[in-house]
Amino acid sequence: MKLRRIIYFVLVVGVLSSFAMVYFYTKQKAFSENYKQFLSSMYYLENAEETLNYLILQNAIYIYHNHDAIAQKQQEINDTFQTLQTSKILLDAHYKTINLSLEKLQSQIQESNTKIEKYLRFNASVKNSLLFLTRHIDNAAESLKQESCSQECKDIFLNANLILKHYNNATRMQDLDYIKDTKLILSDTAKEKKNIDFIQSFNLHAVFLQEQYPQYIATTKNIFKSHIGLTLQQIRANFTALALSDFKALNAFSIILFSILILFLTTISFLFLIYMRENKKLLETKESLEYSLVYDQLTELYNRTSLEKKLQTIEHPHIMLINIDSFKNINDIYGNSIGNALLRKIARLLENKLSHIENLKIYRLGADEFGVLFTNVLSSKVLNIAHILEKDIASHSFIFGDLEIHITVSIASNHIEPILENADLALKRIKKDPTKRVIEYKESLNLKKSVQENLQMLETIKMALLDDRILPFFQPIVNLKTLKIEKYEALVRLQLTNGRYLTPYKFLDTARKSSLYEEITRIMFEKSMRIAKEYPQYRFSINLAMRDILNDALTKNIFQIFAQEKEVASRIDIELLESEDLHDIELVQAFIDKLHSFGSKILIDDFGSGYSNFAYFAHLDIDTIKIDGSIISEIAINDKKMHMLRSIHNFSHGMDIVNIAEFVETQETAMLLREVGIAYGQGYYFGHPLPAPLEQDEIIFS
Amino acid sequence: MIKLLFLSYVFVFTLFADEPIVPIPLDEPIDIPKAKLGKELFFDTLLSRDNSIACVSCHDIYNGGADNRVVSIGFNGAKGNIHALTVLNARYNFKQFWNGRVNTLVEQATGPLSDPTEHNMDPRKIQERVNLSKKYKKMFKEAYGTYTITYELILDAIVAFENALTTPNAKFDKYLRGEIKLTQDEQEGYTLFKQYGCITCHNGINVGGNSFQKMGTFVEYNATATFPDRSDVTHNKEDINVFKVPTLRNIAKTAPYFHDASAQTLKEALTIMSKHNLGIELSSQESDKIILFLETLSGDMPKILDTF
Known part of the structure; x- marks a missing residue:
């Protein structure tokens, strides 16, 4: 299914983009973490650098100062630099310039450390000498408390203080100018021993200081000239700029990924909706299919399949088949829509009438057939229901607008396996019997036997055809005036293997329902023609049903046979048996014209019985009629039949149609026929059907 | 005036x-199992090539942590080139050795161990020797949760001990x-x-x-x-x-x-x-x-x- 494939595709895209998202997210997280780490290290370095400068400044000012903090800060700076240098973010070639700057920074830090180391040394010695000088003056001042001080002493004391002040100022200002101009030592012009000692010690340190100061101050200044701060700022600015472009790229990428994800979510929801809708449709289709598997769409009753399934699952079923009589006519007359509406009404009527009975289900089994399935019920009860139902339906008026339709139904009830087949057989039986409406199947009806017989008969016919045991018998037709045989009617016989013969009443109906019938007809024509050729003194007639004329293959065959023996064909007449299903008069007339062209005559069989229709005679060129045996056999005892005979005779006479009487079995009948003026007679009185015509045209009375 | x-x-x-x-500080945090292990190693002559000296040979921790000799005597009677510094409170020194050539105690420890005039060992040899000892196997398992003793762990243990050497x-x-x-x-x-x-x-x-x-x-x-x-x-x-x-x-x-x-x-x-x-x-x-x-x-x- 295409939709499903699209969904799979989109899902794959979705999963992939999710993975990409997760991958991207971790990357981005790592990047921003590295970024933050680097930047915080940078900030820390800047901070530490300033703190270090502050500590050194503090150290320069204070005479007593703990160096631990300076050493610790330097160590921290070194460590932080290490983390900076090994920062993962710098692995990217993109940050090459930062790496270069870091190298520069490293040398600056090293340089700075060297300077600090140097500074601390100068600082220590300078401080110590300053301390000494201070203490030296201090001690002298202390001794002044006990001793008097000469002018020389005072001068030296003042000078010493002045010199110390200069050095202190130079230290505080870190400015050599304070000690540049003056020679900052005491002049060794003192005379007092005490003063000479003082000057000696003082000058030792003063000279030392004079020597140390230029380097000391240069070193101190040098420390604060460090470019580390600047380099740090530059690196940070560079790094931020580089990272910013990376962040932009990451952002763009994240927007793309996010869009893909949104798109994916939208698409998947959309597809899901479509899928749901299709699924719903499928479900509906499936439901309706399932429904139609079980239910009849028109009447909403269960259908035949449903019944067949049900029958497999239950024990002791009892079926009642309800068939609408002549439903085809209703459809033909009122149209299919009324027909369908009627079926629905019948379905509702059945439901209504049967609703109070338990353990039953109503089915629609065929176009005009309903079934009611009972379980565990007495046959008598079903039969009772069937009778009531039949009456109810027959008396029910089905109303469609102005239309009021009445119907009758035939009902068959059965509980003997095979349940449906038996019910069907029973139903067929009562369809043939217009007096009965309800039947219950019983083995004693022998319905099955007739089916069996039909099958056996078909087999017999087939075998007979194979063994050439289908043959014509001939019954004489006598001119009632001359009492001479003028014609023979060819009658089909099937010779059984035991030598006995079957009359067409026994097998022709069965044959007619199969393809064997045409073959039989062909054989009859061929064999009759052969006989007719041998007996040129007689005319012959062969039977055809009216509907046979509609069979193209059959008529074609007949005319082919006729064309081969035209002389014989001119002596062959066709006896047409009337039937109700003759519609195409013109086709029949065409057939008759063709026969006439061969010199053949056309004869209506069994006239005066069943469906005799005078209308034929107006349209068809009928040559002869054969008056039905049911009239002939009773003319001697039934005045009405006699009257009918006379009427038919008069009619045929008027129409200039020859007539023949069949079933002439007694002399009395024959005499009566002659009296009326019937032209020909046929029957046992004149002769039984025989395998061949008689050579002589005399009647042999037995 | x-x-x-x-x-x-x-x-x-x-x-x-x-x-x-x-x-x-009175409450310097100490990892006791590691420090004890380090102490064992500090006292062990196993860490010198000829099993003649241990760390403690030149850092007499019971007597100030330094050597009372002018220079220490190391492998095969070799003399050191400078007077040994005390190991006590060494953790508080900003750099190690007289000339401050290394920053950390770990780096310091590698010096005497590999110095030909001192322990005259190499990391692999030390690792081999310590790994052969059941006592150390047990102690390392206890202190580091592993039986695989590496040179790095050995140094770490010694330093853990040295860190505990405060007075x-x-x-x-x-x-x-x-x-x-x-x-x-x-x-x-x-x-x-x-x-x-x-x-x-x-x-x-x-x-x-x-x-x-x-x-x-x-x-x-x-x-x-x-x-x-x-x-x-x-x-x-x-x-x-x-x-x-x-x-x-x-x-x-x-x-x-x-x-x-x-x-x-x-x-x-x-x-x-x-x-x-x-x-x-x-x-x-x-x-x-x-x-x-x-x-x-x-x-x-x-x-x-x-x-x-």
Whole structure:
């Protein structure tokens, strides 16, 4: 299914983009973490650098100062630099310039450390000498408390203080100018021993200081000239700029990924909706299919399949088949829509009438057939229901607008396996019997036997055809005036293997329902023609049903046979048996014209019985009629039949149609026929059907 | 005149910050299993090629943590090139060795172990030997949760032990914490220590060990000697005779003194120092007072030495 494939595709895209998202997210997280780490290290370095400068400044000012903090800060700076240098973010070639700057920074830090180391040394010695000088003056001042001080002493004391002040100022200002101009030592012009000692010690340190100061101050200044701060700022600015472009790229990428994800979510929801809708449709289709598997769409009753399934699952079923009589006519007359509406009404009527009975289900089994399935019920009860139902339906008026339709139904009830087949057989039986409406199947009806017989008969016919045991018998037709045989009617016989013969009443109906019938007809024509050729003194007639004329293959065959023996064909007449299903008069007339062209005559069989229709005679060129045996056999005892005979005779006479009487079995009948003026007679009185015509045209009375 | 004197006096003393010496913390965190393991290794001659010396051979932790010999005797009788520093409170030194060539104790430990004149070992050999010992297998499992003993772990254990080698509760530390008072002489010794500028270099938690200084700033000291000084590291002539300022903690126990062990007593050491680095001559009384102060810097023996 295409939709499903699209969904799979989109899902794959979705999963992939999710993975990409997760991958991207971790990357981005790592990047921003590295970024933050680097930047915080940078900030820390800047901070530490300033703190270090502050500590050194503090150290320069204070005479007593703990160096631990300076050493610790330097160590921290070194460590932080290490983390900076090994920062993962710098692995990217993109940050090459930062790496270069870091190298520069490293040398600056090293340089700075060297300077600090140097500074601390100068600082220590300078401080110590300053301390000494201070203490030296201090001690002298202390001794002044006990001793008097000469002018020389005072001068030296003042000078010493002045010199110390200069050095202190130079230290505080870190400015050599304070000690540049003056020679900052005491002049060794003192005379007092005490003063000479003082000057000696003082000058030792003063000279030392004079020597140390230029380097000391240069070193101190040098420390604060460090470019580390600047380099740090530059690196940070560079790094931020580089990272910013990376962040932009990451952002763009994240927007793309996010869009893909949104798109994916939208698409998947959309597809899901479509899928749901299709699924719903499928479900509906499936439901309706399932429904139609079980239910009849028109009447909403269960259908035949449903019944067949049900029958497999239950024990002791009892079926009642309800068939609408002549439903085809209703459809033909009122149209299919009324027909369908009627079926629905019948379905509702059945439901209504049967609703109070338990353990039953109503089915629609065929176009005009309903079934009611009972379980565990007495046959008598079903039969009772069937009778009531039949009456109810027959008396029910089905109303469609102005239309009021009445119907009758035939009902068959059965509980003997095979349940449906038996019910069907029973139903067929009562369809043939217009007096009965309800039947219950019983083995004693022998319905099955007739089916069996039909099958056996078909087999017999087939075998007979194979063994050439289908043959014509001939019954004489006598001119009632001359009492001479003028014609023979060819009658089909099937010779059984035991030598006995079957009359067409026994097998022709069965044959007619199969393809064997045409073959039989062909054989009859061929064999009759052969006989007719041998007996040129007689005319012959062969039977055809009216509907046979509609069979193209059959008529074609007949005319082919006729064309081969035209002389014989001119002596062959066709006896047409009337039937109700003759519609195409013109086709029949065409057939008759063709026969006439061969010199053949056309004869209506069994006239005066069943469906005799005078209308034929107006349209068809009928040559002869054969008056039905049911009239002939009773003319001697039934005045009405006699009257009918006379009427038919008069009619045929008027129409200039020859007539023949069949079933002439007694002399009395024959005499009566002659009296009326019937032209020909046929029957046992004149002769039984025989395998061949008689050579002589005399009647042999037995 | 008096006013001026007073001003200068005030000026000098107002520039003194808080006490520039800090007491050793009483609660340095120690990983006992690792430290004990380190102690075992510190005492084990297994760590020298000929099984003749251990770390403790030259760092007598029961007696100041240094070597009372001028130079230590190492592998096959080889002599060291400088007087051994104390291992006590070494963790508080800003750099290790006299010339501060390494920053950490781990780096320091690798020095003597691989020095041909000392332990004369290499990392692989040490690893092999320690791994062969059931005792160490067990101890490493206990301390590090592994039976795989690496050189790095061995160093880590030794350093863990060295980190535990602090000597808190010196009398002076107690004084700094305000728990006790110094005697008059000790107090005066400390003042002298400050006033003469010893404090300029010997300050901080370790009373030294936090800067480099030249031996002989004022009067040149033994310029011809070739000890591994700072110039060995910086290759700068100015750094000749520059050494890490050694700690003064437990100084009364770590004679002889200086990198060349030239002073046998504190008094000698003070005389040399005041001459060469301060440009002064201390009176005998002053020296004695300063020595009394220095003696207050001797602390408790490290607790780890009491545990087995």
